[in-house]
Amino acid sequence: MDENLNEEKNSPPNQTDSGEEVKKDIQGLLGSTKKFLSELLDIRSNTDQEATKEAIIADIPFKGHTSWILICSIFIASIGLNANSTAVVIGAMLISPLMGPILGIGLSLAVNDVDTLRRSLKNFTVMVVLSVLTAYLFFAIFPLRDESSELLARTAPDIRDVLIAFFGGLALVIARAKKGTIASVIFGVAIATALMPPLCTVGFGLAIGNYDYATGAMYLFSINTIFIALATFLVLKLLRFPMVRYVNSKKRRLIGRVASLFAILVMIPAGITFWDALQESLFRKQAQRFVEEKIAPYQFEGSGRFMDDFTDIEFNNGENPYIELVFMGNETIPDNVIATWNKQKEDEGSFDRLKNTELHIIQGAKNEQLDQLKYVDQLYETQKTELADKDSRIKLLEGELGKLARLSIPFADVSIEAKTNYTNLESLGFSPTIQTDFNKIDTIPIFEVKWKKDAKPFQTDEDTKKLHAWLKLRLKDSTIQLKEIVQD
Template sequence: MDENKQEETIDKSKEAVRQDAKGLWASFKTFMNELLDFKHDTDQEATIEAIKGDVPFKGATAWILICSIFVASIGLNANSTAVVIGAMLISPLMGPILGVGMSLAINDIDTLKKSLVNLATMIVLSLITAFLFFFLFPLREETSELMGRVKPDIRDVLIAFFGGLALIIARTKKGTIASVIFGVAIATALMPPLCTAGYGLAIGNLDYFLGAMYLFTINAIFIALATFIVLKLLGFTMIRYVNSKKRKRVAQIASLIALLVMVPAVRTFINVYKETVVQASFDKYIKTEVEDNDNLWLNGEPRKDDEKKQIRLRFNGEIAPAVETNLKLKVKDYDKISDYDVVVIGNKSRSIDDISKSLERAYNNLDQKDYVINGLQDKIKELENEISGLTSTIEKADKSSIPFSKIAGGAKLRFNDIQEIRFSKVLSTKDFIKIDTLPEATVIWSNKLKKDYVAKKEIELKKWLQKEMKLDTLIIKK
């Protein structure tokens, strides 16, 4: 009997644990639903009206776009992230893109047409504005802010998609004024690529233009796709047309466009993801097998050709066959580039031993630099003393010459405010036939002196110089 009671007690305990677990799970589900559910806080009519209100592009909106493109272009030109962000916050590019996503979700063909037309107009105006800026104010060098928008990677796709999700979720919330979210979520992905595309046109680089436009297209598609998905999940009411044939035709057109948008988006995501993974594998191979090897010195950037499945490595110095073979075998350890062929190019005219000897000689020369500098300084002092002695000798030997060093010293003693004095003889003519040689003194006075005081001192200095130099004529220049 005791055993039966014990088993019954254990069974009751197990059942109580099960009930507690079910209650805990139910509580957790309720908590998560309340935390993540935003359907109850959605205002369909206000959301649709607000998005439609942002679609038109004319008047003030056009000028705001032009100004934001100029600001973004200046930021890219100056390589200033802060200026680019400032342009993002005032850009109106998000309106038509949200309009495309919303119209596809609710079967609104009229809004779809307006959104596509306005988006195309915005793109053309943005390209023209950026082109004019970079044509009139060319870059001195290509900046990192600019080059970061030439080729998309998986991060750009994710930024566009999740930015679009955040944007449309915020837009559907009742009573939300999310203009800052709109600017950051959309313009972060759209403004800089358009400016970079304009830069590509301005310098005639088609690769830059196509790369930047490819990035812009990817971002616009994924933002529209995020809008489409959120509105579908929220169950926004689709527009019903009175004419059954028109209703069916519009539904078919909207479904076709939605499919055309989603298929390239998914395909683009997959392709960009593959390219990013391959690039990451390539970077790891170069870092581990080449850059971390102290015996290998790269000459220029490694090159990867995805079409030819080839990696080209150029080195300083001759590369031993064993090292080349090792580099070709090691690439097999990196999954995404294991089928790539590694081409090794060495500089056979100079071996590593030769370069090492040259470095050793350079280090030895550097060790002697202190002795050389000290010797040169002593030599300079000797030459200065010798020049000073020669000057005195020349002045004494040539009776016709002016003892300038003596006169300059005397002038400094009598006129302490003189900072510099120069003396020369200049050629002059008034009738352009007869040539005269005139003595000329250039005097630089202290900046602290007043003009009237300087003028008075110049008269005294001129008289004194004429007397000392025994000159009838002397020109004083300031």
């Protein structure tokens, strides 16, 4: 018997027991981690459902003081956008009461409250109409209506605006639900999501007759509205806010179905908007990578040069997308190289989103007037030794040749190339202008450009900058000035 006891003491530990101990340790670690994350991220324990609901419902009505606050914020935002003042625009965002009805829409859908939904939609519609109408009247009457960068920034939303609206809405409703509302979060979301400036931009677009501006700005406002309401709906569902109960069970089921249907209808355009913005973002990213990997490394044998800053990538909602590439210098890109780029673009593995994308190749070329200038320069070089008073005459002749090079431009060739590069170009003019600072007189080459009336202003602004830079490079003259003729 003693021998059996000794054998049990000296036997190795049971492997099953060791495995169970390890398993228990892992389960304990996972349990501790889960508990830590639950305490860190849980917001239900510190949520005041009744106070949150009352606060949101209290901000829905639009009358009296709220209406005048909205009107004042519209004027402030319109003036800030007109003056291109970011600080003034931010102030208007903080004043604006537009957020109330939007949160009311999300709340009513989450708790199945049709009466609140009806009030929210009614007040929201009145606010939007009043905002657009007031902004329209301001810009229609006010004599200064410059297209500032603050205005243009609200006309072309992308995927970043979708994400800002959604996460801003999440932060807002979470802050609203907390016991002791976090005011700084509410102010921050009001600035980030920017509901008022897009509506003012809609009014501006209508006032100047540019419906592309109005459509783009309303699109941005719709993105902000839908995703803030969607974020409110999701958070309140997560927090398990109690559903509104009705005495009539049939009515309750009907209202529940209507509310659910409305929530789905709200989410559908939100999903479509997000998907379209995502597709454009992925396309631009892949197009940029294609240019960096395939186009930029191309080596020229002569004086050719790829102008990366002039690259224009257009998605066009997936219809007829294109990549415009600009090359300067007398050396042209061989056809076989362009064919290779097109073949690489069709590579489904690396650039599958560029399959139906066109490559627009724009290249500089020689012209007769530049050759004439070279001839004059050569004549000067051969004859200058015969000139009397050599030094002064050489200086004079160099100055005259410089003026000739600047003023005798190949206007016919330049205008044809410009029209090819910029389809919205209606007319292009050139004239030398004499000016003085009262110390010396100089002649400045000035181009005048006029864009088509139906061209998008943000596009013409970008094209004007590109055209100006291209003219300087094309004619090798940094003093060239470009003046845009504003349509009546």
